Amino acid sequence: MERVATRRHYLMVRPAYFDVVYSINPWMNPEKPTSTRLAIAQWEWLRDLFADLGHTVDLLPPRPGLPDMVFAANGATVMNGRVLVARFRDSQRAAESDAYMEWFPAHGYTDVRQARWTNEGEGDYLAAGSVILAGTGFRSTPRAHRESEEYFGVPVIGLTLVDPRFYHLDTALAVLAEDTVMYHPEAFSDESRERLEELYPDAILATAADAAAFGLNAVSDGRNVVLPQAATGLIGRLREHGFEPIGADMSELLKAGGSVKCCTLELHGTVPAERPGR
Template identity: 65%
Template sequence: MKTAPARPEAAPAPAPPVRRARARRLLMCRPTTFEVSYAINPWMDPAVPVDAALATAQWERLYRLYLALGHQVELIEALPGLPDMVYAANGATVVDGKVLGARFRNAERAAEGAAYLDWFRAHGFTEIHDPLHINEGEGDLLTCDSFILAGWGFRTAPEAHREVEAVFGRPVIPLELVDPRFYHLDTALAVLDGDEIMYHPEAFEPRSRALLRRLFPDALLADRADAEAFGLNAMSDGLNVVLPRAAEGLARQLAERGFNPIGVDLSELLKGGGNVKCCTLELRAPALGQ
């Protein structure tokens, strides 16, 4: 009697890579003047009340979390009449110690650009560039190892991309956003580590979507529910990924890839159209040897 040949055992799933956290230098702004008194994105509704005390308590928990994770956090004072200063990521872009200021599209936020540049001048930054074209800081300019990913379509002007490339000396990849709910790049895409990213494909114009697939074939993809929970408005230190608690599916995917997802609740600040990353500007030091 012949015996059936043994079936080959399935190869075990590869282990996720070993992740390492790297301490970051961050800039934040307490929401002492935060309110929703105008609407410049689909998330803002002045008719919906904001609990200022709760917004501050949620922000403070994020601030203390960064400190507990070993990050250095510096603070800029919120100015009266500028309720969106809490969204520090929009205030500038800092790469290799160079600062490119922000120039806002909406008049309601225009004065924030100068306020943030004043902070950089007062805190020892020497290579500071006033922007010629509209760019909304790290809201639309996200830095990975090989590129600066540059969102456009709602806020940052395409003309700014050449300026960004000249200031930082890094290749810029333009990515067109097409869904007004994801009006900044940092609501639709996050850099996790090196050239590893996560994003929501439907937020991008088809050619930009194809470009992302080609440049980042192993990217983590967020579904609509997690994207609408602002799950991509996240901050990663290479191991720990701080993101909205409601993005549960995204957190599971991150854990499967060896990251440590940490959920937080910034529901009051979401009423202004921002979350974790919007509240966090990274101050990238000059590379070694520069």
């Protein structure tokens, strides 16, 4: 099958203040040294790659005291010009929402509000054609799923995560095209695995090793799939399915439990015609 890339619009945050000073997921160890300089270099490579692939990349300025702000995907869900800003579970990240509440109206978005219930943006909400796949179990709540369905007017399919290493949906599943996904079955409850098998009988299944390498924290434009280079099994499977995998070294950011997708918020749908600037 010939895969076709489509131009995408992303929002990213430079990791100017990246560090691991607390632990809110199993990957974070404040006693393990980190390098902000290396995190910036890896992030800049990713940003430049998206531009080279023809995608638009807007930047939200980082704020001091928010070391996880680089993980822009968690900040909001954006569909058809409507923006639902995250409400974080953990107090350490709560102030990030203010930055998104300010940035979107300043850049021409008029329908912007913060989620009422715990909702961690595209970390747990992935657009897949005419539906949204939504994770729960560790962060976003089922009540937040209903809120998103009402706000966006799109069916939301809830999926329950059961392995704390895969605390957001985007660490356990990636949408490759409207009708194609890859995921790690063991990250989901029995009921959710059955639902995924029904929806995507031809899905690419990730091994435990590739999932642990954060290989599912990937970004696809329909043809090019950017994912951690350590997920060698998935890279081979993607080629077999007609995709063009591009390996990325995001090892420094993985110390905080994030990788390619975590750094990348996709602005789906209509983009405001007039924006003051980027």
